[in-house]
Every structure is written in C-alpha cells, then in structure tokens.
Amino acid sequence: MREFWIIFKQAFVTKAKTKSFVITSAVMIAAIFLFANVSKIIDVVQNVTGGDSEETLQVIDTSGVLVDKLNEQFNVNEKAITVELSDKTEQELMKKVEEEKIDSFLTLALDDSNTIQANYTTMSATDFSLPSKIQDALQTIQTEMKAEELSLSGEQVQTLFLPIQFEQNNISPSAKSENELNQARVLVYVLMFVIYFAVILYSSMIATEVATEKSSRVMEILISSVSPVKHMFAKVLGIGSLGLAQIALYGIAGFIAMKTAATEIPGGFSDFFSFSDINKVTLLYAIVFFLLGYFLYATLAALLGSLVSRTEDVQQMIMPMTMLIVVAFILAASGLGNPELGYLQITSFIPFFAPLVMFLRVGMLDLPVWEPLLSIAIMLVTIFLLGWFGARVYRGGVLMYGPSRSLKDIKKAIQLGKE
C-alpha cells in the first residue's frame, strides 16, 4: 500500500503544481466571479459609456393629440425618453436618419376607426428596446381612448384584462411539479455539463500521463518498483481526486461569488444555490455519477494510454472513447425537454451512457429508487470488469514500444502481460 500512496501523491501533487493547472484554475475562478457579477458590471459599463442616457424622440403627429399623450405616458414610466414634436417633413427626417444625425423618428396618425397608426424608422438593426417601449405606451393610450369611446370605467377595463386561473397538475408518479422541474432543469443542465467536461478532461489527462511516462521511459523504473496494476489504480485515483478537488474549488468559488454578488442573477441560478432538498439530492447524485463516470472512463483511458508510446498518438487512441462520452451527452441533452422518452430509459442502464443519462433522469423525474441503484450497480460491475481487463492490458502495454496506435494492440498487450 505504501507505494500506492506514493504514486497517488505524486500524480496529485505534481499535476496540481504545474503551471497550466494553476493558471486554468485561476482563470476559471475569475470567470465564475465575473459571471456572478455580470449584470452589475454591465450597469457600471453603461453608466460610464452613457448607454442609458436621455433619449429624444422626434415625432411627426398628424392627429395632433397623440404626441401629448405619449409624453404623459413617458413622464410616468420612462423618464429617460423625451418626446419632441418635429416641424420637419417625413422626408427631411428620413434623410437625417440616413445621415445618422438622429437615431430614429416616429410618425403617428389616427385612422378612421380611431386606431393608432405608428411608424418607427431607424437605421439600426439592433434597436429593440425603444420601439417596444413606444409600442407599450401607445397600446395603453389606445386602450384608454377606446375605453373612453365606449364609456367604460377604469375598473371595467381592468376586468377585461383579468387573467384566467390556469394550473397544470401532473399526476404521473414520476413527474415533478412544473416549478420543481424548471428548477431541476437548470441544475441538471449545469451539472451534466460539469460531469461531461470533467470526465473528458480528466480521463484524457490520465491517458496523456500514462503515455508521457511511457515515452519518457520512467515507466520502466516505476513498474520495476510497483506492480503495473497498483500503478494504474494509484494513477486513476490520484488524478480523480485532483479532479474532485478542482471541481470542489470551483463549487466553493461559485458559492462565494453568488453570495457576495450584489446583483441577483435572473433565472434559476439563485435557486441553484438555495439548496432545497431536491437540490441536495441532485447534487449528491451528481457527485456519485461523476465519480462513476470518471472511474469508468479513466480506467478505459489508462488502458488506451498504456498502448501508445508517444504522447502525440494519445488523442487518436482515445478518440473512440471520447465519441462515447459525446454520444452520452447528446442523448442526455436531448432528454432535457422530455426526460421520459423511451430510449433514455434504456440507455440509462448502458454503462457508458448511464453517468449522464441516468443522472438526467434521476434529476428530472421522481424515479423509483431501484432504477438509479440498478444503474449504479451496473456501472460498478463494469468498472470492476474494466479494471480487471485494463490491468491485464496495462501490464503488457507499458512494456510495449513501437508504432502502436490501434485497438488491435490490446491483444498483443494482453499476450505480453501474461508473459
């Protein structure tokens, strides 16, 4: 066991001390803080550049009454917008817009049935907020005008717009309430991404590490002191712990960032950190499925890494494995909208897809407990088998040199491992 911990420590500490690891972690943490404070930053930037400063809208009004009403509306709701009646013709204003002397202008008219006809002219394709504000204001004006025409009181108008009471009840035993589901969807989506990236990142790290040790021939010394099997598992565990530590670091950074951020992030992100009971269970499953997914793929990666003798060949060798994770992710992502699809149920019991697909299902649906447990058991058995098989390949693989870059070499490696 002593050698095991030495290798474990070495895999963990040496990697954690590398510049690339430190820089990646620092950049990620900075990004998390930046993201948490993004709306505050945008506010500050807008204050500096004056993006939200007063706007003056040139208006041509053929009805003669609308411009004052619009002004009144904006005085109540949008103080930053000033409406100015223009004495120029439409053509003149059009020219001004083309010459970019003014941003936009509005023409207002009333038709025969006293309905407002508005025409907003602009050069900018990304001008969304002002026209929608104008539209809202005009809509209110029109409603008031029509109400007056029909001699309806304020309350009568309000009753017209009263929303109906609509509630959706899903009585399927596996479904969560709509509210829960929306909350879960964000959390599951985020965690799915974390699992996906972490599994790809750390398992290819393993393969690269093993290939580096082989190409630098330090492997010969290592496996003359420690059995290859011990070495393999120490390596897998070492990098795995490193991965967990890094994710935990990001998690803590994210938590602090959210708590200290002055602004609330819209959407589910504040719910994300409210740690309701559902979230706790989902987080727990996320950790479990990350670990299982990691060990599943890391064992495979170590096996594949032991077959190549140059680090340049690693990516090519682990390509089929990477494809498996990508397929798992696509499957899981396709189920975000509808986690009850039939093929998801099947694939959530297939070892290489289970870490993502079963996590999706368990996060989004109220599954009977045996389903995730069965899936976990299947994965554990697969990890065990893969570990056993991997160890056999690894034993020979690490001694094999030469241009080996195909899966056919697995047979050769097992043969050599036996000898």
Add this chain to the structure above:
Amino acid sequence: MTLVLEHVTKRFGDFTAVDDLTLSVGEGTMYGFLGANGAGKTTTFRMILGLLNANEGKITWNNKRITYATSPEIGYLPEERGLYPKMKVEDQLVFLGELRGMKKADAKSELKKWLERMEISHYATKKVEELSKGNQQKIQVIASLIHNPRLLILDEPFSGLDPVNVEMLKNAILDFRNQGATIVFSSHRMDHVEELCEQLSIIHKGKQIVSGTLRDVKRSFGKQNIRIHSDNDLSQLDSISGVTSVQKAIEGAVYQVESEHIAEALLAEALKSGPIRHFAIEEPSLQDIFIEKVGKEHA
C-alpha cells in the same frame, strides 16, 4: 547475496529472445553483458526485474525469486532516459527513492550527497528537461543508486557521457561494488567491460556464445595479436599460414595468429625486409573476440 540465472529461456511467440542463459553473479562482483542491439540484453534485465516471466529456467536472488517485495534491494538504470522531463531533479529523486522504500528525509539527505559527488548540486531545483544529456544521465544513475541497493542492474550506463564524467560514474559504481553490491551491467563498449568486469557474457541473438571470467574468455579464444611496427613493406607477411587476419595501421600492422609459435615465423619474415621498430605479442582484446564471435557487422 548472489544472482543466479539457470537455463533461462524467453520466447515471444515464435521468436526466441533469450535462449538457455545461465550465469551467476556473486556479492561484490560485476558482471558484464555484451551484445549488439536486439541481442536480448534488455529482455534479460526485464526478466531479472520480474517484469517478464521466463518460459523456462529460473532466476533467483539470494536463493529467492525476485518480487516487488525485493524491489528496495534492487537498483535499475534503463537503457533509455527514464525520468519525468518536467519534474524537478530534487522532487524526482525523492519520489523514486521513496518508491524504493526510502524515508523522505533519508532520500533528501542522500540525494544531496550524491548531487555533490557528481558535481551537479546547482541543478537540484531545475527541471530534468533543462539539463544536458550527460547531466540527465548522472541523475539517472543517482536514481538507481540512491536507495543503496544490493543488486544493481545497469543498462548502458555510460552512453552519452564525456570521458571525465565516465570516469566519475565508473568510480561511483566501483565504490558500490567494493561495498559488496552485486552488479550486472550491459554495454557495447568493450573497453568498459574489460576494465570493470570480472566475469562476462557475450550474447548474440539470444544465445550466450561466450561466458566466463575475463581471463578464461581470453585464454580460450586461443588467438593472439602480433603487433609489428616497421618502415618497410610488410605485405609478404600476410600470406604466412596461421595468420587469420591483418589490420594495417599507419606505423605497421597487427596480425591475428592462431597460436603463439607463429610469432617467430612472422618476426623472421619481417626482419628479411629490413629493421623493425616494434614487436609485441598481445592478448586479444574483447573487441577482437566480439567481432570474431558475433560478426563484423555488429561491432
């Protein structure tokens, strides 16, 4: 503490990498392993280290099979550089020392001593890849010695070193032997083996074609070298019966002869064409033996 290989054979499929190898290396002795590339040296070392199992025969160290439990007693220097390129010299040596059963503190103090002895103390905090090839090799040697092994396996320890450093390493290894370590060492530099090893084997295509003590090997070879320096033309000597090969040099020639009494005939013939400046009967060098046994193309 003796290393014994008895009738060891290793096959990879149809290919026989090592064929019926027998040798015994006693405590405080150094055993030379000579062979061209691909002769089976590394395979033999891997079997001694327990990385490969022999198909036939057995390998024992101190009458026991070598397992991972014995690994603290064994030091191994692989033929090619076996170090982490991006790890610091110090960390690396401590790590490898710990792997061979050392305590961290001991590893640290030992590595300090060794770095001083090899005159590379100032590289302790450098990454291995920043060092020159020769200095990397010194680190590699320290890595194989740091835990004070009783059995030392050195695969081409002197490759890539300048003569000064070769001398430094030779002394370190000789000290080790004098302290009673058992050393197996491979090389294709005949002069190193001739200088350091009491016993040796020449391996060719997995077969042990010559083995024994240096003296026995030379004696049983039979042939000797006659060196003659002369300013006159000596070409008539080439055709004397008993001369197996001639090597012309600037000052004269070296004649390989089947037995010593042909020397007289050579001398008499040489004097016929005028005075000679040098005449000597020399022992065959390992180089001669190797070339004769293995073939010129592998020398």
